[in-house]
Amino acid sequence: MNNERTWPHRSETSHFSTLPFPTKNPNPKHNLNSPSIPVRRRQFRSSSSPSRRSNHGHRDFASLPNDILIKIAGNFSLPNLQTASLVCKSWRDGLRPLREAMLFLRWGKRFKHGRGGVKVNVEKALDSFLKGAARGSTLAMVDAGLVYMEIGKKEEGIALYKRAAELGDPAGQCNLGLTYLQAEPPNEKEAVKWLYKASVAGYVRGQYQLALCFHRGIGIGQSLSDAARWYLRAAEGGYVRAMYNLSLCYSLGSGISQNLRQARKWMKLAADHGHRKAQFEHGLALFAEGQMMKAVVYLELAECGGETAAVHVKNVILQQLPQLSRERALTLAENWRPLPSTR
Numbered sequence: 001m002n003n004e005r006t007w008p009h010r011s012e013t014s015h016f017s018t019l020p021f022p023t024k025n026p027n028p029k030h031n032l033n034s035p036s037i038p039v040r041r042r043q044f045r046s047s048s049s050p051s052r053r054s055n056h057g058h059r060d061f062a063s064l065p066n067d068i069l070i071k072i073a074g075n076f077s078l079p080n081l082q083t084a085s086l087v088c089k090s091w092r093d094g095l096r097p098l099r100e101a102m103l104f105l106r107w108g109k110r111f112k113h114g115r116g117g118v119k120v121n122v123e124k125a126l127d128s129f130l131k132g133a134a135r136g137s138t139l140a141m142v143d144a145g146l147v148y149m150e151i152g153k154k155e156e157g158i159a160l161y162k163r164a165a166e167l168g169d170p171a172g173q174c175n176l177g178l179t180y181l182q183a184e185p186p187n188e189k190e191a192v193k194w195l196y197k198a199s200v201a202g203y204v205r206g207q208y209q210l211a212l213c214f215h216r217g218i219g220i221g222q223s224l225s226d227a228a229r230w231y232l233r234a235a236e237g238g239y240v241r242a243m244y245n246l247s248l249c250y251s252l253g254s255g256i257s258q259n260l261r262q263a264r265k266w267m268k269l270a271a272d273h274g275h276r277k278a279q280f281e282h283g284l285a286l287f288a289e290g291q292m293m294k295a296v297v298y299l300e301l302a303e304c305g306g307e308t309a310a311v312h313v314k315n316v317i318l319q320q321l322p323q324l325s326r327e328r329a330l331t332l333a334e335n336w337r338p339l340p341s342t343r
Contacts, residue, residue, distance in 0.1 A: 069094045075138040075169040078102040101137035104128045108143060122147060133160065138169035145175065154179070165194055170203035178209065181218070188219030199230060204237035211242065215255075224255030232256075235266060240341045243270035244278045271298055274338035276305030283310065292317050293329045300333035 073084055073095055081099050085092040108128030114120040126147045132140025141164040148157035158179050164172025177194035180187040192213050198206030211230035214223045228249045234242035243266050249256050250263035264285065270278035283298035299314035318326050 070098065070136045071167055073098055074136050074167045075164075077139070097135035098137055101132035101135035101140055104132035104135070105137060105140045105143065108132065108140065112143075112147065122151065126151075133163075138164040138167050138172055141167075142169060142171045142175060145172070149179075165197070168201075170198040170201040170206060173198035173201070174203050174206035174209065177206065181209075188213075190219075192219035199233070202237070204234045204239040204242070207231075207234035207237065208239050208242045208245075211245070215245075224249075226255070228255035235269075238273075238341050240270055240273040240275050243267075243273065244275050247278070271301075272339050273341040274305070276302045276307045279305065280307045280310045284313065287313060287317060292321055293325055293332075296321070296326070296329035297333045297336065300330060301336060304333070 069091065073081060076084065076098065078099070081095055081102065085095050085099065105128070108125045110116040110118050111121045111125035111128060126144060129140045129144035129147060133144050141160045145157040145160035145164070148154070148160065158176070161172050161176040161179060165176045173194045177191045177198065180191035180194070192210070195206050195210040195213065199210045207230045211227045211234065213219055214230065215227035216222065228246070231242045231246040231249060235246045247263045247266035247270060248254065250259045250266065252258070267278050267282050267285070271282040279298045280302035283295045283302060286292075286295035286298060296314055296317050299310040299317070302310040303314060318329075321329070
């Protein structure tokens with residue numbers, strides 16, 4: 001992570017907190033007339049009409065048009081494609097191009113990252129991704145778009161992001177939204193539109209970026225409560241930067257009721273997932289509580305991650321610890337590994 005300055009700049013307006021997020025209705029049976037909750041009605045059928053009963057319950061999967069099938073399965077991974085191919089012969093035949101696309105996608109990743117015994121070759125990676133994209137895989141479209149962006153061919157990259165986004169791929173929607181934000185001039189409303197689509201689909205990076213838009217009032221009215229809500233969704237999904245920002249929301253009461261216990265919980269989680277600013281701040285909190293060895297571990301991690309402010313505090317603590325404790329703390333930091341995350 002090259003840049004972890006995730007918290008938006010402090011605004012000139014006064015800080016205020018809002019009410020906590022609304023909870024689910026504690027008495028759901030009062031909502032039976034709500035259009036969002038279907039009411040099952042018992043249907044009685046005569047046993048003397050087997051043909052009618054058969055037609056009513058029959059689903060002819062084979063009659064689904066192939067172009068619709070490709071749109072449905074365009075963002076499927078290989079295991080999902082293999083499962084869908086078992087539905088019927090028509091699906092097995094119709095999904096063959098997407099199964100082939102997975103092979104090209106796999107080789108593209110090998111060439112891009114130098115995996116599987118092959119050397120890094122960006123041209124071959126792009127060629128493989130494009131072959132996968134031509135067979136309808138939105139996953140390959142996104143990877144091809146990313147390569148185009150990295151080599152400076154932004155128009156081609158955006159075109160592929162847009163194809164994937166329009167087919168419902170959340171990563172493509174998020175990437176397209178970010179390109180609109182970074183454009184000159186930026187198209188903020190279009191960016192928020194696509195980030196929102198990615199967010200409601202559960203894509204945590206999109207949720208984090210949408211939270212930043214709400215927090216800063218970019219492309220949409222500023223709303224600290226909406227920002228905190230999307231930070232929470234992204235943090236619960238494992239996005240580390242969202243964990244850090246959510247901790248600050250709880251600490252400041254920004255858009256959510258102030259809760260120092262929750263602030264501490266999310267700061268530690270961000271630190272344990274490798275966020276260097278969180279490691280520094282959690283180390284300071286441990287130092288204030290007198291937990292010197294633990295403080296040294298987190299401050300050492302923060303320093304190794306590039307947080308220079310941690311150096312002085314760590315050295316002050318080390319001078320107060322016995323030799324064995326100093327060595328133990330530094331060994332723990334050296335052997336530490338971050339928890340897996342979605343960044």
